Amino acid sequence: QKEVEQNSGPLSVPEGAIASLNCTYSDRVSQSFFWYRQYSGKSPELIMSIYSNGDKEDGRFTAQLNKASQYVSLLIRDSQPSDSATYLCAVNVRGATNKLIFGTGTLLAVQP
Amino acid sequence: GAVVSQHPSRVICKSGTSVKIECRSLDFQATTMFWYRQFPKQSLMLMATSNEGSKATYEQGVEKDKFLINHASLTLSTLTVTSAHPEDSSFYICSARDSEKSTDTQYFGPGTRLTVL
Numbered sequence: 001q002k003e004v005e006q007n008s009g010p011l012s013v014p015e016g017a018i019a020s021l022n023c024t025y026s027d028r029v030s031q032s033f034f035w036y037r038q039y040s041g042k043s044p045e046l047i048m049s050i051y052s053n054g055d056k057e058d059g060r061f062t063a064q065l066n067k068a069s070q071y072v073s074l075l076i077r078d079s080q081p082s083d084s085a086t087y088l089c090a091v092n093v094r095g096a097t098n099k100l101i102f103g104t105g106t107l108l109a110v111q112p
Numbered sequence: 113g114a115v116v117s118q119h120p121s122r123v124i125c126k127s128g129t130s131v132k133i134e135c136r137s138l139d140f141q142a143t144t145m146f147w148y149r150q151f152p153k154q155s156l157m158l159m160a161t162s163n164e165g166s167k168a169t170y171e172q173g174v175e176k177d178k179f180l181i182n183h184a185s186l187t188l189s190t191l192t193v194t195s196a197h198p199e200d201s202s203f204y205i206c207s208a209r210d211s212e213k214s215t216d217t218q219y220f221g222p223g224t225r226l227t228v229l
Contacts, residue, residue, distance in 0.1 A: 032216040043205045043223040044156070049215065088155065092216040098209075099146065100218055104155040 004091050006103035014111050019076040021106050023089030032092035033072045039085045079110045113139050116208050118221035126229055132192045133224045135206030141186040142208035150203045162189040196228045
């Protein structure tokens, strides 16, 4: 089992719809969870971080964390064509280096 | 805030030459920086963790003598790809953690696209 799993997609949604991106992780002691957006040919940019169970909202983005189910999701409301990108889920690995483990990403395509 | 730069953004070199890539945190200090490599249509693969003032920690399968990392200051880490070969052609991305904050958040540089002929 991979440490961080995401559906590779593509996830296609119409403009204005809600896009739902999901991620599961295997390490129960993980404490920090991140969503990054990566446009083709560019480096990742941070969208949101979440540390506690429940929802965290920032503009059109809502991150949801359920540690019991080892599940983290990202909802994008009012999806725009400019949201079309690969969304990477990242989970920390506690230890000396506190490094992040990235999922393979979900490609989101918002259709105008 | 939390801006990370990389230089160069793109480099083309001949096989057998060495290439140095710089990663700088512009508005924060970074005790820890990370170096990733990304091949087309694949996810980020962590190569090594760069620690200011000490040796880097390399991931399994990454040759430390081929990918030399130096983190001599709180704002600069360098990755040198020695004796580069075409299979080293990739997108190299660094990230940095803000030393003043307790979070694990990593801020990424814009990446360096290396092409070895």
